[in-house]
Amino acid sequence: MSANNEEMVVTPWEVRGKIDYEKLTREFGTQPLTPELLERIQKLTGTLHPQLERRIFFSHRDLDWILQRYEAGEKFILYTGRGPSGPVHIGHIIPWIFTKYLQDKFGATLYFQMTDDEKFLYHDDFNLSEPKKWAYENSLDIIALGFDPKKTKIIMDTKNMGVMYDLAIQIAKRMTYSTVKAVFGFQESTNIGMLFYPAVQAVPAFLESFLTGKNVPCLIPAAIDQDPYWRVTRDVAPKLGFYKPAQIHCRFVPGLGRGGKMSASMPETSVFTVDNPDVAEKKIMSAFTGGRSTVEEQRRMGANPDICSVYSYDYFLFMDQKEIENLRYNCMAGNIMCGECKRTLAERVKKFLVEHQERREKAKDQFEKFLFDPKDVQSTI
Numbered sequence: 001m002s003a004n005n006e007e008m009v010v011t012p013w014e015v016r017g018k019i020d021y022e023k024l025t026r027e028f029g030t031q032p033l034t035p036e037l038l039e040r041i042q043k044l045t046g047t048l049h050p051q052l053e054r055r056i057f058f059s060h061r062d063l064d065w066i067l068q069r070y071e072a073g074e075k076f077i078l079y080t081g082r083g084p085s086g087p088v089h090i091g092h093i094i095p096w097i098f099t100k101y102l103q104d105k106f107g108a109t110l111y112f113q114m115t116d117d118e119k120f121l122y123h124d125d126f127n128l129s130e131p132k133k134w135a136y137e138n139s140l141d142i143i144a145l146g147f148d149p150k151k152t153k154i155i156m157d158t159k160n161m162g163v164m165y166d167l168a169i170q171i172a173k174r175m176t177y178s179t180v181k182a183v184f185g186f187q188e189s190t191n192i193g194m195l196f197y198p199a200v201q202a203v204p205a206f207l208e209s210f211l212t213g214k215n216v217p218c219l220i221p222a223a224i225d226q227d228p229y230w231r232v233t234r235d236v237a238p239k240l241g242f243y244k245p246a247q248i249h250c251r252f253v254p255g256l257g258r259g260g261k262m263s264a265s266m267p268e269t270s271v272f273t274v275d276n277p278d279v280a281e282k283k284i285m286s287a288f289t290g291g292r293s294t295v296e297e298q299r300r301m302g303a304n305p306d307i308c309s310v311y312s313y314d315y316f317l318f319m320d321q322k323e324i325e326n327l328r329y330n331c332m333a334g335n336i337m338c339g340e341c342k343r344t345l346a347e348r349v350k351k352f353l354v355e356h357q358e359r360r361e362k363a364k365d366q367f368e369k370f371l372f373d374p375k376d377v378q379s380t381i
């Protein structure tokens with residue numbers, strides 16, 4: 001069965017089937033991003049990020065509330081993260097690029113959580129050194145994206161648990177087994193580390209408030225697969241006297257195959273930030289497109305950008321508004337063939353990878369500067 005005909009499944013650990021974002025918004029109980037909200041963001045930031053213009057970020061919780069507090073002079077923190085189980089792919093960096101825009105525009109401190117504990121607990125075959133290694137490797141990607149070292153704190157769960165633990169157990173005490181079982185679908189065979197883990201992912205949303213004793217609003221940019229964590233986190237917030245964290249959710253960058261999100265478990269249809277550029281080119285040249293079976297047919301009937309993985313890449317990351325509109329028109333009119341489109345994308349991806357990998361190398365010297373140090377937060381009390 002092709003991914004597009006499969007039943008939609010969206011959990012923090014699995015995304016498959018054809019994603020119906022409207023249905024997700026309804027089922028998860030989130031709000032669509034309205035033109036009014038976008039206008040407000042534009043007013044505050046001066047520019048609307050393409051990911052907002054294109055509704056790559058499409059849904060939220062309490063974004064209006066957090067903007068209102070900001071307009072009234074209250075700063076917020078940003079919180080996002082990564083489960084370090086392998087190399088970073090181009091899908092992962094979508095919410096991070098957007099987070100950097102928010103950090104730049106709102107001058108916000110970012111807490112970035114590396115959940116080496118989550119990935120150790122989730123993957124039966126992992127020993128602890130595996131996710132710890134990836135936590136370091138993936139941090140280089142974060143740093144390479146240009147976050148402000150003075151305003152970015154990378155939390156390594158296993159390293160920072162000392163300072164997180166007091167808060168984690170307060171959260172855990174207010175989350176019941178029946179709630180996490182219902183929200184995450186845990187089974188009798190699920191290890192008890194996984195049952196506790198949702199409390200750990202909630203911690204960074206409250207950490208600054210907890211350490212400073214002053215309630216600080218928090219905005220979480222991430223793809224919508226992480227939403228179950230925020231539901232249980234929001235439930236607990238008022239019980240501990242914290243603000244409920246707000247969220248802004250993005251769509252998934254699809255893989256280069258037919259349907260389905262880009263996923264590290266399918267390396268042949270994912271472009272990793274550490275891929276050799278020539279390998280990435282090969283993956284793109286074999287990508288699934290919305291093309292017709294013959295050139296003649298395509299010239300006559302045009303192709304379908306809406307199912308094309310190459311078009312998706314251009315849309316998510318590699319083309320500006322004018323270019324994407326032109327591409328869409330020429331694709332549907334049969335003026336452009338898939339080979340040409342793939343070559344253009346491959347060139348852009350290769351350029352991106354070369355530049356990113358250079359920055360990633362340099363990030364090795366900066367790594368220490370980005371690590372979360374509770375003293376930095378406590379000294380602002």
Ligand code: TYM
Nearest residue numbers: 080081082083091092094095113222223251252253261262
């Ligand atoms: P992880 O490592 O699965 O994903 C990291 C971030 O990438 C997003 N994402 C995608 N975005 C667009 N297209 C895709 N194909 C795609 N695949 C993944 C995820 O939504 C996420 O934002 N448990 C988390 C780690 C974590 C976290 C957080 C994430 C801890 N705290 C706070 C977001 C916010 C995880 O394993 O993410």
